Amino acid sequence: MHRFVTRPLVVVISLGLLSSLAACQGQVPQVQKSGTPSSGTATRTPNLTTRQEAAIRKEIGQVLDKANESKDPAGLDERVSGPQLQIRTSELQIAKATGSLNPKTIIPTSIAQTVIPGDPGWPRSVFAITTTTEDQQSKRLLVLNQESAHENYKLWGVARLFQGAQLPKFPVATIGAQMGSPTDEGLKATPVEAVRQYADLLQNSGSSQYAKDFAQDDFRTSMDTLTQAVQKGIEANRGSQDQTFSPQDGEIRVMHSSEGGDLVVAQINSVWTRHAGEGRESTPASDAEKALFGDGKATSTMKVTYVNVIALYVPSSTSRDQIRAVGAEREPIKVEAV
Template sequence: MSQRNSRRSTARTAAVAGAVLGAILLAGCTSPVPTPTVDDSSASAEPALTVEQMAEVREAVGATLEAANANSDPSQLATRLTGPALSLRTSQLGVAAARGNGDLVTVLPTAVQQDIITTTDSWPRQAYAVTEQPEDLQSPRLLGYEQSTARDPYKLWAWVRLFPSVKLPSFAGSAVGSESVPLDDPSLLMTPTDAVAQYADVLNLGAGSGFAASFADDPLRAWVATNAETQAAPLATAAGTQTMTFTPTPDEARAVRTADGGAMVMAAMTALETRTAEEGAKITPGTETEKALFGATPPTNVLNVGYTTMVAMYIPPADATTGVQVLGMENIVTSVATS
């Protein structure tokens, strides 16, 4: 085998290695089941939904997801999905249909351990739910719902897979409700907007970020670091490099008050991973998802892999002595191109 062919093969191996590693790390996010706790202390405002209404929302969203999955028809999703959840689920259904593999679609259980209902009297309104553990023993999901206006139904806005062994903060009970938190709330250790931006910087720069000390290590950070190492070594034999950049999605963050005066935040980000090799090398997609999204495009020495990323984090009150805790994430490839 010539040196050039060897380098081409190495570049392809790099793409596969990173994809397999990501799958292994995500598969490790399974158990034990996180334990939500409930605080039934009094609140001044009424919850926006009753417990029964919240159950109806979850059932309606679940029925829409089931119908779309059964028919491989993403056009049905918009009636009950919105925001990053709609974008991600649409992509997943397309990939699953192209590959003939329904396992590529994230399982979102309808049975829940806990509902978190906000007390806001304006719109948009949010509600959240912590699911039971899926039948495949992956980790429970945290689901975020939103009602844009008084005339709109609640729709699934985002979801994350909770990290193993994570302990969720306490919230007011469903009959009491939890306050929606503005993204510039000064009563927290940092504002939700700043927390998301700083976490993206930590994902991009690792220990070199000026904000690294504010966030404990977590599975997403570990995957980003290990994936970079795994990709870089083989690509280097073809004079190649790998970079990955996370960017918060504008206007795609929501926050709710915790019982201790802190906040739980759900937010969307995009990520772009660029794999580059020397002129004449060919980098091909590594995973089933990447192959489906890449299609019949001729490979080149550049492969751009785009991700839709959703994260959840807990921000303690301003006087806390602990940092921000990332609770879970979903990080899935949604685009693959040569430019």
């Protein structure tokens, strides 16, 4: 009697189990909604991996090399933009005229530090610090810039760092830094303002009202020396000279440092007007100017337009340091006899 009950019972149980578990793949996994990655400011992932960044620099280097070889700036704008495009173009013109490229144009391929931000949005930039060159020139600070999502990173600015200049600290490339904006608050001065003050300082040298806010640096020192030398020559001719420095709107890139300050790289154009007195001609003041001027007809006034790229470190307002320039580049781009 019992067997009549248990046997069908067992069969029913087995079938029930079978139907629920036959050909079972398991539960379909669901996507974990783990919060938007871009919302956290502390945990932002870098926009580029170090491998991607190295690939970009390699491509930039290839474009530069090609242009260097041909001394032709035609293909430059594929990977070069901003002040660097102007400087490179000028250097290539000079190289064509003089036959060789200025050694200061060398950009080493090996990198000492890369600063890759994790900010969403465009334009976005990457700062890279190269090693010293083979002939013991100073390190270069490269600024790569991606203007929009559909464009690629281009070499926007290069500043040669001063010997012994102290750069601020940045997070490692795997963590992701943070870009700043030209109007950042909480610093000794906003980046735009700091650049403007520095331009004023360059223009007015010791008599500028901002002299006490800035530490002395090599660029200003060399500028002073140059100006004084030219002044002596000009005064001998009873001529005059003046330089006007003007920061360029929008040509500024800012990166937050982990020390609380900002590293600012900006373009300051300067126009150097030299009048030769007593009917003399005003001639190019350097080989570069000469090469740019080429075989133009000199007059008593010469106007030379320079592109200066300066790298400033603006500390936070609570810091006891002054604003200091850590690197610069200066290149005449246009020489005209007015």
